[in-house]
Amino acid sequence: MRQRFPNTFRSPALEISVTFPLSTSLAAQGIETTATIHPNLNSEELTAAALERGEGRRAKHGPLVVETGKHTGRSAKDKFIVRNAETEDTVWWDNNASMKPEHFAALKKDFLKALGDRSELFVADLFGGSQPEYRVKVRVINELAWHNQFIRTLLVRPTEAELEGFVPEYTIIDLPAFHADPDRHGTRGETVIAVNLEEKLILIGGTKYAGEMKKSVFGILNYLLPPKGVMPMHCSANIGPDGKSAVFFGLSGTGKTTLSADASRTLIGDDEHGWSDTAVFNFEGGCYAKMIRLDPEAEPEIFATTRMEGTVLENVVMDEDGEIDLEDNSLAENTRGAYPLSSIPNTSEDNMGPPPSNVIMLTADAFGVLPPIARLTPDQAMYHFLSGYTAKVAGTEIGVTEPEATFSTCFGAPFMPRHPSVYGNLLKKRIAEGGAQCWLVNTGWTGGKYGVGRRMPIKATRALLNAALDGSLGDAQFRKDPNFGFEVPIAVPGVDSQILDPRSTWADGEEYDRTAHKLVQLFVDNFEPFAAHVDQGVRDAAPAAA
Ligand SMILES: Nc1ncnc2c1ncn2[C@@H]1O[C@H](COP(=O)(O)OP(=O)(O)O)[C@@H](O)[C@H]1O
Ligand SMILES: C=C(OP(=O)(O)O)C(=O)O
Numbered sequence: 001m002r003q004r005f006p007n008t009f010r011s012p013a014l015e016i017s018v019t020f021p022l023s024t025s026l027a028a029q030g031i032e033t034t035a036t037i038h039p040n041l042n043s044e045e046l047t048a049a050a051l052e053r054g055e056g057r058r059a060k061h062g063p064l065v066v067e068t069g070k071h072t073g074r075s076a077k078d079k080f081i082v083r084n085a086e087t088e089d090t091v092w093w094d095n096n097a098s099m100k101p102e103h104f105a106a107l108k109k110d111f112l113k114a115l116g117d118r119s120e121l122f123v124a125d126l127f128g129g130s131q132p133e134y135r136v137k138v139r140v141i142n143e144l145a146w147h148n149q150f151i152r153t154l155l156v157r158p159t160e161a162e163l164e165g166f167v168p169e170y171t172i173i174d175l176p177a178f179h180a181d182p183d184r185h186g187t188r189g190e191t192v193i194a195v196n197l198e199e200k201l202i203l204i205g206g207t208k209y210a211g212e213m214k215k216s217v218f219g220i221l222n223y224l225l226p227p228k229g230v231m232p233m234h235c236s237a238n239i240g241p242d243g244k245s246a247v248f249f250g251l252s253g254t255g256k257t258t259l260s261a262d263a264s265r266t267l268i269g270d271d272e273h274g275w276s277d278t279a280v281f282n283f284e285g286g287c288y289a290k291m292i293r294l295d296p297e298a299e300p301e302i303f304a305t306t307r308m309e310g311t312v313l314e315n316v317v318m319d320e321d322g323e324i325d326l327e328d329n330s331l332a333e334n335t336r337g338a339y340p341l342s343s344i345p346n347t348s349e350d351n352m353g354p355p356p357s358n359v360i361m362l363t364a365d366a367f368g369v370l371p372p373i374a375r376l377t378p379d380q381a382m383y384h385f386l387s388g389y390t391a392k393v394a395g396t397e398i399g400v401t402e403p404e405a406t407f408s409t410c411f412g413a414p415f416m417p418r419h420p421s422v423y424g425n426l427l428k429k430r431i432a433e434g435g436a437q438c439w440l441v442n443t444g445w446t447g448g449k450y451g452v453g454r455r456m457p458i459k460a461t462r463a464l465l466n467a468a469l470d471g472s473l474g475d476a477q478f479r480k481d482p483n484f485g486f487e488v489p490i491a492v493p494g495v496d497s498q499i500l501d502p503r504s505t506w507a508d509g510e511e512y513d514r515t516a517h518k519l520v521q522l523f524v525d526n527f528e529p530f531a532a533h534v535d536q537g538v539r540d541a542a543p544a545a546a
């Protein structure tokens, strides 16, 4: 039986038939421009505007196909948080690059001048977040029509009633054609994502990769929600036939979107959620899926969106007949598709679900050491959440050309402005309250490390996940992993038992042991800085260095 929630957040605004005037003018925000303003256009109008302006081409079955030039992934090293009274003591500066207020002031002045010079601008008033008491009003100002379509697809679209009297709390100005000047703006180069949490203003310039906008809103929510007792999460989420929800943490490209799209489960969202006292709620109103080598058998729901109007395909190769080729990575390895939740058949109508009964942590293990699934105690869950061991998947960040083993705390370090212990303690509290069962799932390599072994078959991952989520995995026999101490099932119906014992999938068991000991040492070394922030139970959950 499909889980039904009151239809209070699904907005028809994606289908608004006319442009909707801005309740708060740009001038009221101190933005002087003679540009023609296109306010709150819907997808259809924005696609038409993008095609008219030659920003992209239409694929045979409807999607808008665009290219983003040299930036086909996030420019992680060009993102800055302004260091000021608001952020000095609240931001985790070991992990977030800082910008001086005077550099931001110069950058803002130059952005406002650039806005003044534009002949037209596309402006969308949107929500970041679905649960009314926690959502943030965000205004996005774009020079590209397709960027405006992207962000209204990815964020939550207000109803027409909610647009009445809409006063933006945060404003994003997104100018891909703007080139930052390192001397004047304190940037590394001409690309910049500058976040001012005091002025509530985000300036994005010098990149056409649309993911920067969506991740900027994610960063705002990751900063604002912890003081309200809400845990922000880099995860996807869905609801099973039993009405129980699950969240899937994972760094970029590890499987959040893929694994949360499952015909037998109701999708909530694919990337960013909050865990409040009463619900797990989506921060977004759409999905942003990797499209490279998409297998229509393994991922039918996502594949169907590549044949729909309202989808934006980023860096997907298309021939002159409008036929797309998802196998072709000549433009980018990180090809993407952005589509509204309404494009997926079975989604939660109010973008929310009950607090999670299962917490899945997805790790793309490039060493091929970790089992395809492991059951975690709450202390082991905290340990792995703070460790965030995974691989940066090729293409998701500028400069990452093949899987790189990495430790990305909270499975989303690039998006976490506060210290990891803030998020870790919220997770600990939520798990203790609701008794969620936690799992570690390796969607990376098996049969050897990256380059020797093979990628974990999606079919095996889905079978193991479904067994975990429907509870049947609880009846399996488990063994204790000799290196990491967590429990691993010995046999699961429908899954090749050998894959459950990684060592047996390697040609040389002793080579496996050596690699496993190396990985354990990497875990131990990485966890050092967290040890003081956690209790003894979590420290005891660590793997024993060889
Ligand atoms: N076992 C697996 N589980 C999940 N995804 C897998 C697996 N094997 C390969 N993949 C691929 O990894 C990528 C995961 O991308 P995606 O789900 O968009 O990640 P995220 O949403 O975490 O950024 C997809 O291209 C998917 O086809
Ligand atoms: C779009 C992104 O998110 P994800 O890959 O986690 O879907 C990203 O990391 O740029």
Ligand SMILES: [Mn+2]
Residues within 6 Å of the ligand: 253, 256, 257, 270, 271, 288, 289, 290
């Ligand atoms: Mn994703």
